[in-house]
Amino acid sequence: MEIFDLMIEELKQHVEHWRRQGRKVREKQCPQSVKKLKENLPTSSQPGIILKEDTFVELGNPKTASAALVLWTEKPELVRDGKITIVGPDIPEAEGNLPFAQVLIAQTKGFEPKDYRLLSRNQYDLNLEGYMLRAVPQHQRVWSRVSREAVEKGFTLETLGKALMVSLKEKHPKAEAVEVIFVTSSEEDVRQLGKITEKAWKIAAPVKTTPAYDCATCENKEICDEIWKMLQLRLGKSPKEKRPQILCQEPQEKDN
Incomplete structure (x- = not known):
């Protein structure tokens, strides 16, 4: 979809702008195959419950900013398969609450706008040890918890990013490549992405x-x-x- 292509470019321009402004920006290249992505992932057979006293960090708490977005394109050059970009502190570096934006960019073939809602829902369909969605996602937001024990075992945003890639690739054979961007740098940065999220949702809705x-x-x-x-x-x-x-x-x- 040409419109989403423009939004993908706009999103990546934001990341480069933040990099020039001195934000901490890290890039990680993960395997592209689902089999290799699954290696060492702390998967669980069912969603877990994390009590407040066992929580190391909350991502996207309603008291701070939050955004969740999925964009898709048919142009392979717009998606670097397996790439995870982190703007701001990673989970082990920020105990407490973090503003949080989660963006997935999928390169697809034969995808139709009617598939968008299902694709968007699947970003929340994760069963990871030490990770819990705090509330049912709505209004293109995500609010989750990561436990202290999980962080001690090495849970990072890279862990979450790999799980998201697996979820989309397994459930959507048309998704040939997936790239993930996380933003935790500030509430203002997350709100900027929230504006893109709102536009994307209006476009994709029937x-x-x-x-x-x-x-x-x-x-x-x-x-x-x-x-x-x-x-x-x-x-x-x-x-x-x-x-x-x-x-x-x-x-x-x-x-x-």
């Missing part, structure tokens, strides 16, 4: 306008206008060129 496809009265006009401006800059479109109905889904003709 959208219909009025039967006449009247853009002037469509509830998605603002986001459509913003996307069209991005496409104009990217593709060199004339400002006078008629804007297409970017988010509209025309009704399908039924077979008689």
Whole structure:
């Protein structure tokens, strides 16, 4: 999807901007095969419960900032399979609460917008020892706990990133490559990604306008206008060129 391609580029520009500003940015290259990704992963047969007194860190607590996002593209050059980027402190370096953004970028073939919600849900479908989702994710956020025992055994964001890659690749054969970005540097940095998250969700959600496809009265006009401006800059479109109905889904003709 061309729109998501632009968002992937915008996201990576944010990371480079933070790097230039002096944020601690680390990159880790993990194996690409599911079999090798699973090696030494502390998997569990069922979700665990982590009490507050046993918690080392909470990621994305409602008292701080949180964002969770999945983007997909058909362009292999936009996704470095197995790469994990960490902006800010890793789990063992920050006891207590951390603002948290979790971004997955998948390179796919034959993927359709209707698959997006399922792909997004699977980022929360993890069974890891010492890791627990604190609440049902909503509004493109994620709130989780990591136990003290897990951190002592070596649980890091790389551990979480590998598990996310396994989840997407196993459950979505169309996902040929997966890259992960974590941001823990500050609430402001996470909120910046939250804006991208909101745009992505609006684009991917099934959208219909009025039967006449009247853009002037469509509830998605603002986001459509913003996307069209991005496409104009990217593709060199004339400002006078008629804007297409970017988010509209025309009704399908039924077979008689």
